């Protein structure tokens with residue numbers, strides 16, 4: 477950015493104050509300066525809207541007219557700080573790719589504060605709003621490409637019923653940002669009840685700051701896991717509750733064919749939300765060994781490894797909480813719940829995809845065989861399940877069979893499935909399946925097409941995808957091309973940690 481273009485942060489005049497009718501709370505800020513550094517956002521020149529998520533705006537209770545305003549554009553770019561906001565970057569540490577990385581922190585995200593909403597307080601973060609004391613070698617910026625990906629994918633997961641941080645809007649600027657090539661800057665405004673990560677706990681534990689560790693754990697328990705307070709050992713109860721939420725999250729990812737890509741402990745939400753969208757991918761052809769992150773040369777975060785990596789990460793959290801739990805056996809028992817909750821949650825999700833309203837002892841085998849069948853045939857994951865919704869009709873069944881180069885393998889599984897369906901009401905099954913097998917997921921090539929158009933200032937593709945992905949189980953007539961097979965070039969898209 478040339479100095480002449482560099483804007484200065486707007487001081488909050490009474491006029492701008494009036495223009496920003498938001499009520500901010502400072503819950504996280506009240507934890508005190510051990511937990512963060514206050515930092516003003518760094519403005520971007522001549523910002524423009526890339527996309528606004530009206531559904532999210534309604535949930536936050538934003539005035540629609542205000543959300544159109546220049547004040548809103550300035551606020552969500554970090555060019556104006558509204559009265560009542562105390563922007564801050566929080567400090568955390570973490571394990572990255574299995575190694576202790578030491579102190580990290582919000583290197584390019586600023587928490588503005590919490591908005592009081594009908595759904596409780598929601599933290600509002602600007603991602604890409606400039607450097608912080610935790611930026612290390614980074615520039616504190618996010619590029620348009622990765623901001624659109626985070627914006628769309630968090631709403632896609634929400635549309636699928638998968639716990640996630642959300643995204644309110646993306647703003648862009650022509651300011652240049654250097655990555656592998658020169659790109660332009662953008663800011664995603666994202667929201668969550670809390671952005672606290674496993675890494676926040678690891679940070680204070682590793683530093684021997686046990687008082688701060690307790691303050692943080694009490695904050696999380698009182699704000700988000702109040703039932704744990706009633707337990708004999710609230711911190712062990714917290715570890716168990718986080719283990720269970722994480723187990724449900726992993727089941728949801730696996731069932732949806734979602735790969736996160738960078739499951740470092742600093743990218744694991746204490747609320748069991750999907751957080752920090754980077755080189756994620758929805759599977760095209762089903763492959764348990766699929767690696768979506770071009771930087772992950774060892775395949776640590778391959779699709780099929782996600783559930784065991786989550787457990788490894790929970791172990792790090794358990795280790796971090798040990799000064800509060802004191803008894804190692806209690807921590808191990810709390811972690812143990814993951815091993816029962818995850819398989820059960822995955823089976824429940826897969827049973828819903830198969831249209832089975834109740835359970836049967838043979839379901840586990842039926843599900844395992846489905847995964848084996850899809851892996852052997854490298855069958856498109858999303859299309860298989862959506863077509864399977866029409867399994868009752870001969871044409872529907874044939875359309876699933878057509879997906880296999882070796883149809884006899886499908887026939888064998890299909891026989892097993894048909895037998896299981898004998899006592900299941902057809903209408904109920906179809907209804908369940910259509911609500912659990914999306915027609916639309918954010919495939920890499922779809923995101924890529926929207927990004928390429930956005931780079932040329934055409935943001936309509938982003939808005940179209942947002943509409944489809946927020947209601948992914950609906951038909952959306954006229955949009956079938958967004959539900960088709962990936963083109964050949966999709967296989968050559970390389971997404972790395974660089975964002």
Ligand code: AMP
Pocket residue numbers: 580581582583584585610611612613614615616617618738742743752754973975
């Ligand atoms: P991630 O891999 O995106 O989860 O980031 C890991 C750490 O690097 C976090 O502390 C981020 O805040 C930080 N980081 C990533 N990209 C940047 C950037 N462009 N500028 C500053 N910090 C960054």
Ligand code: MG
Pocket residue numbers: 742743752
């Ligand atoms: Mg991160």
